[in-house]
Amino acid sequence: MRLARVTKDGKMGLAAKNGDAITVAYGEDVADLDTHISKGTLAEAGAAATAGETVSQGDLVFLPPLARAGKVICLGLNYADHAAEADMEVPEFPTIFARFASNLIGHEAPILKPASSDQLDFEGEMVAVIGKQAKNVSEADALSHVMGYSVFNDGSVRDYQLKTPQWTAGKNFDNTGSFGPWLVTDDELPAGGEGLKIETRLNGEVMQSAVTDLMIFNVQQTVTLLSSFLTLEPGDVLVMGTPSGIGLTRDPPVFMKPGDVVEVEIENIGLLRNPIEAE
Template structure:
């Protein structure tokens, strides 16, 4: 079963995704006002049980960022071998992973437009798997790491490329433009290691495959990401880790190909789904 945050009739809901529409479930769980509250209280199984046999409540709706009130979103950069080579700096595979924060305001939902700001035409795409922490912990061993995952989702980690080079030591300002990326469409409960170990990411722009790789090739696998991040910070239920993008982003093509209004970006991962977004210029 899949769970989403969405809007309908001017109101916010969360619920179960079906082939014909949404089953609103937030009214059944007043103690959990948002889907983030559900995750933080290990409630996805209760949501699934509540949805059984229920009728669809909404067929006309709009997806929101799946956890729009997420407190912490941490992204892993340059995490595939070919991606490291794209930088053409002669560097070896890094011993430690690159990390940076993103904030929920920088993301929108499935089928919503990514927003290109007037300050730069260099809006780029990055297709990634995102994991949602379900059980907190500190100094989590790799052998136990998957026990701490509640759910999986997808991320288009949209980036304003020239703004990641405004400073010497960080990329934060290029990674946090309002609605420049997307997370969704939904949460898929994590129940089996194969959901990650056998996952393949494909990113298409206007139907053309731009990124195509498997998570098994990550330089820093997801078990290692959880171990490393939890060394210096206590992971908490509801934290999101965006795990890394393959080679093929627009900035690394020759010539570079950045996103423009009218483009359609689709990120597909087997077993999770497809995250689709259009591109629009920011309204002035």
């Protein structure tokens, strides 16, 4: 299934995509993917969306696939080429930081360049969404706890990020975490979302291009490691790191500015596009 939380003409709904066809079932209950994932009712919601009204994608406003993710856990330096361009060692344990759900936005929503900084950077990433509680799980069992995948742009305010060894400030500016548009269930993709092309484009120019199986810590390893010290719950979001090509390490640096358009596309998952606007 390929599902998205949307609004159309002010009505909340759940969209399903089958090939090029998009259908929507309306109602806040059917669109509540957080609840469907936690209660195991996603298949019923998807069936309702598939049987709904046929629409054009251009008539929809996309919201982040999940509204109430309990944890948004991000991996830094999870591609060796990105660690190298940042002049950092390849980590022996995942470099982990947190985002908060309150700063997430959907497909086509504006990413806001803050008034306090001119160093708004892009990071195209794959998302894995937990579907079943995970605590102390083995790598062999880890993927059974993942229900689907999506696309993320980890908009990063670099000067704030690098003020301290902890990256929280620069990773949590309002309206900088773009997520979606589609939540793609795991049965639609290779195991662990591996072997998929991931590409970030700024104003049509390719800035990042890689394949997801180049991650240092893959999805199953990440679920196992995280679950060794915390309990992963249904609806938790794992943002799996970015490849090389970020704006900060370019010569000269390339940062996003109002009027730009940034796209992150992952093969067989989807295209996430956002304009940049001033705060």
